[in-house]
Amino acid sequence: MSLRYKAAVAGIGETRYEKASPKSALHLQFEASLAAIEDAGLDPKSIDGIIPIGITGAPAEEYVANFGLTDLRFSALIPHGGASGIGALQCAAAAIAAGLCTTVLVPSGRNVSSGARAGVRIHQMPQFRFVTEFERPIGAIAPAQLYAPMARRHMNMYGTTSEQLAEIAVTTRAHARLNDNAIMTKPMTIEDHQQSRMITDPFRLFDCSLESDGGAAFVVTSAERARDLRQPVVELLGSAMGHPDSPSSLTQRAELTHLGIAKAARLAFEMAGVGHDDIDVAEIYDCFTWVVLCQLEDMGFCEKGEGGDFVSGGRLGLDGALPTNTHGGLLSQAHMLGINHIVELVRQLRGHGDRRQVSGASVGLATGYGDMGDGGLAIMAAAR
């Protein structure tokens, strides 16, 4: 059985994204969730499935209590960091296709400004226990330091340059400037990127994503039922998740320049029945610039090692060969765990992208990347 044409994202919601919000993570999650449910034209009490994003902390029971749900039939937890949103969408579609439930809420939201930064948070996560025991004492503290050797390896093997990574940051910033709900909107040039301070070589400040407060959520229902709801229908065509070998630590992986999505991409494209040339818009998880480049290769948009050329010359821009991260991504809009990537893909496929709408976008994809390289993608389309 395939998930093709079985499910649709019927509602999307986001709070304002901020560097520091006075609202609690739970408040932000509820605010985004209610916005997504309202966007679909549904009543909160119609939610009968919930897949919270694990690292944002609130279990399904919080929603039962606060929304007064009386008939929750399905809940699950997807523990893959920034790949959790894609995993949750896949899980929701599968549960709906199997008849377990009809209307699944995928909520997320966090207030990181009030607590620990990423370099502390990851060491509280069980999947990072080897990193915490063996690598943190050496000085490998934050995600940037774990991922930078992947980019360095890619540079050594294929001649990828910092200027090519800058192309990703600059294009993404240009898109954020067209988004009224983006945190970083100051213009950026390649030179600005090259002048930004070195964080952990080869990653400069502008290669790194933001730490943001806010919430984002979406509602999944059957493709059939979505036709009776408020918004233009955006259907799931295909989805797959993949995990890299030896995921205990990045340093333990045989080859650092392949991510889990390399295993998932072919499965998702086959399920969707579309090819790479059919993709009009791509929302690609961008915790670091290089991770975008690597995923483009791993998904087969270009050969391994050719990602640097692929992203250059504005090819990821709104008028480029593959308009990418049209909302400004984690790099410039907000770090909302990639849920904002799914929200933006739906917005684009509805034709509601406003100043940043990709002309004629009818098929697109969103990806997720989490923790030690877990990855996945969802290919979606505007219903014909």
Next chain:
Amino acid sequence: MNDELSEAYWAGAANGELVLQRCDSCGLVRHYPRILCANCYSFDWSSVVAEPAGTVYSWTICHHVFDPSVTSEIPYTLVTVDMTAGVRMLGRFESDAPPAPRQAVTLAFRASDGGRPVPVFTPATI
């Protein structure tokens, strides 16, 4: 926190030795310490002293202070090394020049303020 799996590694490191797990059934050497051999699924293993030598796989040079404990050490280099024992390790790299791909390196352990011996790699002398 040491557990029974990693106790031997840390004890060895404190003595300046690289101590790894070796599967009693198939002989595969593994790192980091794990309960189960991913090759033959044996739970049985022994500790072996491995050669403190390898070649550089990749690295990053850290300039940002992610934790106050490293303030005085910035910039420092983290290097991933393919050890001759067949496993990969993360360590500090100390030399006048940055590392290079496949550069031969030698491992030593250095005591640290945090209590954990730190693996330090330097260019191998021929």
